[in-house]
Amino acid sequence: MLIFKSIGQIQSYLKSAGLEGTKIGFVPTMGALHEGHISLIKAAQKENKITVCSIFVNPTQFNNPSDLEKYPRTTEKDIELLHDNCCDVLFLPDVEEMYPDGQILEKQYDLGFVETILEGASRPGHFQGVAQVVEKLLDIIKPDNLYMGQKDYQQIAIVRRLLKLMNTNIQLKTIATTREPDGLAMSSRNKRLTEPQRNIAGLIYQCLVSIQTKEGLQHFSIVKKECEDILAKKGFKPDYVALADAETLEPLEDYVKDRNTVALIAAFIGDVRLIDNLLLN
Secondary structure (H helix, E strand, O other), X not given: OEXXXXXXXXXXXXOOXXXXXXXXXXXXXXXXOOHHHHHHHHHHHHHOOEEEEEXXXXXXXXXXXXXXXXXXXXXXXXXXXXXXXOOOEEEOOOHHHHOOOOOOOOOOOOXXXXXXXXXXXXXXXXXXXXXXXXXXXXXXXXXXXXXXEOOOHHHHHHHHHHHHHHOOOOEEEEEOOOEOOOOOEOOXXXXXXXXXXXXXXXXXXXXXXXXXXXXXXXXXXXXXXXXXXXXXXXXXXXXXXXXXXXXXXXXXXXXXXOOXXXXXXXXXXXXXXXXXXXXXX
């Protein structure tokens, strides 16, 4: 596996004569890699000649400075994991390489109403930072295919919008969420959970399954209240329990027959904020 830390070096390599016309798959990450990330790597390997992974903890998408400070960084283990899984190229820039003019939002992205709901409402400015770093990375790597996990459902909608704004032919590929045996969605943030917190963290997935199984049996408002109460009783601080159109993320007050919908939950356990989602049909 080749490792590049500068933009110039990785661009020079990807533009080399031997790679001209080669299909490139790209997996952007913030490190603290797990099997969910590896599922993206494997999906990229199946469809592309070269698989590029990036590790960059992007400061402009953290609206809480302490969250940025506590974000797990396991670079040596990440490199070993990528090497063991035959990733071709790792882009490992530092903050100064990505933001030579300082950590500022260089422009405002027209991300539509999706930026204002759910994660956007809870984390103002978060998706502007996401859009900026994804555009920077795509301009650097110039991939044919971009791979992201379903766990970050709203982020995928934002990136889909960004690709339209960029007027690019890059194809966005969404890969199913990888879960622990108890259903907990694999996430870098899970590394911050204490053992007691980890023992109950799978409750979020159980609530999503409950939302799914009660479709057509109860009004969503009742199911939502049940989930919020269950989470709170176990020590969670629910941020939102929501139902939305699976394509547009339009919020829904109740289940809608024959409409593709997604249930989404965000909740704090201690100072760790976990998110998850489940497609209902």
